[in-house]
Each structure stands twice: as C-alpha cells, then as structure tokens.
Amino acid sequence: NTEFADRVGRVEPSATLAISNLASELEADGADVVDLSVGEPDFPTPDNVVEAGKAAMDAGHTGYTPSNGIPELKAAIAEKFADDGLAYDEDEIIVTPGGKQGLFEVFMTLLDEGSEVVLFDPAWVSYEAMAKLAGADIRRVDLSPHDFRLEPALDDLAEVVSDDTDLVVVNSPSNPSGAVFSDAALEGVRDLAVDHDAVVLSDEIYQSITYTDGTPTSLGSLDGMVDRTVTLNGFSKAYSMTGWRLGYVGAPADLVAEASKIHSHSVSCATNFVQHAGVEALRNTDDAVTEMRDAFHERRDMLLDLFADHGKEVPRPDGAFYMMLPVAEDDAAWCEGAIEDAHVATVPGSAFGTPGYARLSYAASEERLKEGVSRLAENGYL
Numbered sequence: 452n453t454e455f456a457d458r459v460g461r462v463e464p465s466a467t468l469a470i471s472n473l474a475s476e477l478e479a480d481g482a483d484v485v486d487l488s489v490g491e492p493d494f495p496t497p498d499n500v501v502e503a504g505k506a507a508m509d510a511g512h513t514g515y516t517p518s519n520g521i522p523e524l525k526a527a528i529a530e531k532f533a534d535d536g537l538a539y540d541e542d543e544i545i546v547t548p549g550g551k552q553g554l555f556e557v558f559m560t561l562l563d564e565g566s567e568v569v570l571f572d573p574a575w576v577s578y579e580a581m582a583k584l585a586g587a588d589i590r591r592v593d594l595s596p597h598d599f600r601l602e603p604a605l606d607d608l609a610e611v612v613s614d615d616t617d618l619v620v621v622n623s624p625s626n627p628s629g630a631v632f633s634d635a636a637l638e639g640v641r642d643l644a645v646d647h648d649a650v651v652l653s654d655e656i657y658q659s660i661t662y663t664d665g666t667p668t669s670l671g672s673l674d675g676m677v678d679r680t681v682t683l684n685g686f687s688k689a690y691s692m693t694g695w696r697l698g699y700v701g702a703p704a705d706l707v708a709e710a711s712k713i714h715s716h717s718v719s720c721a722t723n724f725v726q727h728a729g730v731e732a733l734r735n736t737d738d739a740v741t742e743m744r745d746a747f748h749e750r751r752d753m754l755l756d757l758f759a760d761h762g763k764e765v766p767r768p769d770g771a772f773y774m775m776l777p778v779a780e781d782d783a784a785w786c787e788g789a790i791e792d793a794h795v796a797t798v799p800g801s802a803f804g805t806p807g808y809a810r811l812s813y814a815a816s817e818e819r820l821k822e823g824v825s826r827l828a829e830n831g832y833l
C-alpha cells in the first residue's frame with residue numbers, strides 16, 4: 452500500500468461533491484433538477500473578451516509568459532487596484548491561473564505548521580483546506596448569530612486574534628452568506644491586525660457583485676493596512692470567466708517575491724492568451740458587469756420576497772449571488788431530502804462551518820428560481 456503524505460490526510464474532498472453526485476444520478480435517471488448549488492455566474496463570457504482571447508491566439512500569444520504575468524495585464528491590474536485606493540506597483544502583483552491558485556500561494560507563503568489563521572464562519576470551504584495543507588491551526592469567529600454581519604462580532608474577534616495570529620481571512624462580499632462587511636467592521640479588523648501585527652487577506656473576488664451604493668471599501672485602502680494586506684481578486688465572477696482560470700494577487704513586494712517562488716515552481720504562468728483577454732475584460736467590460744449585477748440584484752429581491760411569502764425570513768445578502776436559507780438543524784439531511792424529494796440542489800451550511808442553513812446560489816434564471824422555491828414549498832421544505 453502506498454503511504455501518502457500527512458497533508459493530504461488532513462483535508463476532505465469538496466463538500467459540494469456529494470450533492471453534485473446526487474444531482475447527476477437523478478438527472479441520469481431523467482429527473483429535472485433545479486440546481487441552486489452552483490458557484491458560477493449563469494452568463495456567457497462577454498463577447499469582446501472572447502474575441503480578445505481568440506485574437507490573442509491568432510496573434511500567436513501561445514507561449515510561456517513572464518512568470519508573474521504579462522506587463523499589459525499587470526498595468527491594467529495596477530490601475531484597477533488604484534481605483535480601489537490600493538497602491539500596488541507591478542512588482543507587487545502576481546497574475547495567477549484562477550484566484551484559487553493565488554490564495555494557495557499566499558497560504559503556503561505565510562503559514563507553517565502551527566501557524567494561526569482566523570476565519571469567519573460561514574467561510575468558503577477552500578480556506579480551511581488550504582490552511583490545513585499548510586499545517587496551520589484555525590481559529591473561528593461565528594457570524595451566524597449576527598445575520599452574518601461582522602460588526603457585531605468584533606468583540607468575539609478581539610478574543611480570538613492575538614500576537615500568535617499570523618493571518619486573518621476576510622471575504623466580503625462573502626461566499627456563502629453574501630454579506631458585505633461595513634466600513635466600521637473593516638476598521639475593527641484593521642485595528643486588531645495592527646495591534647497584533649497580523650497579515651490580513653482580503654478576498655474581494657465578488658467585489659463587483661454588490662447591491663449597496665458604490666463599490667465596497669477595499670481593506671488594504673484603510674490607513675495602516677497597505678503593508679499588511681494581501682488583496683485577492685479575479686475574473687471568474689466579475690466577468691463570468693470561471694473556466695478561463697485567471698486571477699490576481701496584490702501584496703507587499705517582499706511577500707510577492709516569496710510567493711513567486713511557489714508560483715514559478717508550480718504553474719510557471721497563467722495561460723498566455725487568457726491574460727490578453729483579461730486586459731480587455733478590465734479595460735472595456737463595464738456594461739456587461741453592470742448588466743450581470745442588475746440581474747443578480749433583481750433575483751435576490753425576488754427570492755427574498757418568495758421566501759417571505761412562505762414565512763421564511765432569510766438574512767438579506769448585499770452581494771455575491773448566494774444566500775443562506777435557515778433550515779433544519781441537520782442541514783445535510785435537509786439538503787439530501789430537498790434534492791431527492793423536490794429535485795432542488797443546495798449546499799449544506801455545515802460545509803461552510805455553519806450548520807442549520809443551506810446555501811442557495813441564484814446564478815439561475817428567475818423562472819428556475821421560482822420553480823425551485825415552489826418545489827421546496829410543495830414538498831414541505833419551507
């Protein structure tokens with residue numbers, strides 16, 4: 452028997468797998484499943500971006516690029532960061548094949564065995580997996596008693612952050628809750644990070660999908676944060692480019708220099724022509740982004756109203772395309788039942804560290820969302 456490394460024994464396969472397997476089995480048997488478990492926009496990639504990718508291929512941009520990204524894309528990213536009040540120079544940026552790879556490189560660069568990472572529950576599943584792969588210990592702050600807001604949980608955070616804290620992970624808008632953290636909440640994180648000399652990772656991948664006025668504050672733009680913030684962003688959600696695999700990290704130059712070693716020895720670079728398409732996305736795609744955001748906004752409002760009609764109050768999410776539906780205590784059983792009986796696929800909250808909820812994605816048409824809610828109601832799941 453092959454002996455595998457300890458690190459792979461510390462993590463589980465993706466928790467959404469069980470649900471998608473069940474959905475596939477049902478579909479293979481001819482069932483029509485309303486899939487509200489997906490983590491990707493249901494829109495095509497904007498045409499101008501697709502065309503830019505094709506043109507780049509035709510122009511022969513098919514070889515390796517500089518490891519941390521092509522200069523045109525790094526320049527466009529630096530400008531985008533500057534719009535968010537973040538002054539990252541081009542040697543403070545790594546272009547990665549997907550935001551996930553960027554996060555992985557940051558975790559591996561900052562964390563050792565026994566390092567301490569702080570996560571807010573509910574948290575996107577991969578943070579925990581990456582922390583465990585690095586051998587780090589996880590401290591958690593539960594936001595579910597506060598309708599997923601961070602501000603009322605700052606006292607709890609103060610109890611968890613200490614001089615032993617190496618990394619605090621902030622994800623706003625949040626996957627899975629859709630919460631957008633207030634400026635006061637971000638300032639609270641800043642004060643603790645400064646007091647205890649901790650690095651903060653701000654995962655802003657859902658930044659363009661918010662329903663509040665204006666773009667949410669970027670954590671690294673707060674006074675005192677630029678030298679201790681890693682900002683993660685990407686193209687998957689904003690431009691509906693999940694399969695293109697393109698993301699980016701902004702961080703202080705010394706951190707980027709260390710992370711670049713992992714980057715260059717693992718992926719070498721992000722795909723050449725995809726990076727060229729990324730330049731087009733950043734520079735010329737505002738209208739498509741607004742259209743997608745408006746569609747998500749309408750669906751969110753519609754879903755909240757539909758659930759309210761069935762007597763279900765759902766904490767109102769201000770961003771991303773997810774919401775957390777309060778369900779039975781045994782959320783895994785609820786989700787399994789919902790898919791088997793109502794043919795509606797959702798993800799158990801316990802996968803994100805918050806039992807008692809199901810995560811619903813509204814990256815689906817209004818018609819399918821209505822169908823999903825009525826099936827849940829008809830089958831006694833609301």
Ligand code: PLP
Binds near residue numbers: 490551575626685686
């Ligand atoms: N961060 C969060 C919170 C996400 O939900 C995701 C994708 O689901 C990612 C990062 C990574 O996305 P990608 O690797 O497609 O850029």
